[in-house]
């Protein structure tokens with residue numbers, strides 16, 4: 418069974434925030450986004466045509482004819498979106514405030530099911546080729562979800578979601594950094610940073626059946642190196658050791674928490690990460706440095722962001738416009754980011 422690491426106390430709050438999104442409110446049961454995890458290894462075995470299998474291996478995400486509707490009023494936010502993400506295909510999502518960028522990431526996270534269309538993640542190392550769906554009602558926990566085929570992946574290196582305000586756990590600095598991939602004894606933290614409609618924590622689509630298959634647990638040296646890599650080496654001396662415990666959301670600035678979240682990424686090395694304004698509190702130099710680090714680590718990323726500097730670290734742009742309530746026309750476009758894009762931006 419896949420476990421998406423949402424602390425139960427937050428899961429409840431998510432239900433409150435998104436309760437209107439619950440599929441039980443839908444008048445038309447066919448109006449639900451279908452979220453599927455596909456096992457690349459099994460797929461490869463199933464394919465007799467080698468080139469096709471190779472193509473599928475490199476694909477990480479497939480969005481097909483996705484229309485996002487708001488939960489109760491069923492107002493369309495995004496019309497008929499289709500796109501594929503391959504390894505090292507870094508996508509920047511832009512658009513005016515309220516156009517639906519975060520809602521799109523929620524849909525990818527299985528936290529927004531109102532709408533239609535299909536989202537397929539290609540996960541390496543999973544056990545079954547069709548791993549199952551995870552609609553919003555299946556707010557991830559250890560529980561099972563009636564009517565939902567349970568994913569069976571044990572690949573904790575799959576997909577991570579990283580919000581603007583990273584989720585801080587109660588524990589030592591070491592535990593912060595090992596979260597969520599090696600989070601056996603971590604206690605969820607209650608602090609002032611309650612979910613405010615954004616995804617409030619780093620979340621890995623991972624599994625719980627067999628801890629032994631997690632990647633090798635980082636050593637103290639690995640962790641110290643990663644802190645240096647995200648330019649946080651100085652906090653070790655400030656807080657004495659990796660094994661000191663503080664209320665981290667209070668003693669670290671938001672920019673430091675964002676760098677810490679990138680340190681977690683560098684330790685866990687997911688195949689794909691969804692970044693929702695995850696560098697918003699950082700200066701441009703630190704932002705550039707973090708993007709270079711995750712790219713060098715082989716992590717493919719989809720980012721939401723407003724800063725123009727972000728164009729430099731992405732290959733493609735998905736622009737979402739505010740949907741016209743009187744139209745069913747597509748309200749998005751995708752274009753490559755190249756020298757021309759950068760040149761045109763510099764003239765604005």
Ligand SMILES: Nc1ncnc2c1ncn2[C@@H]1O[C@H](COP(=O)(O)OP(=O)(O)OP(=O)(O)O)[C@@H](O)[C@H]1O
Nearest residue numbers: 434435437487488513514515516517518519520521
């Ligand atoms: N649970 C919900 N129920 C009803 N409407 C919602 C819900 N969540 C978001 N919305 C609405 O959907 C629209 C899109 O919100 P979303 O957060 O996706 O926008 P965004 O493009 O990420 O905006 P920003 O750039 O300001 O973060 C907004 O009008 C918002 O009010």
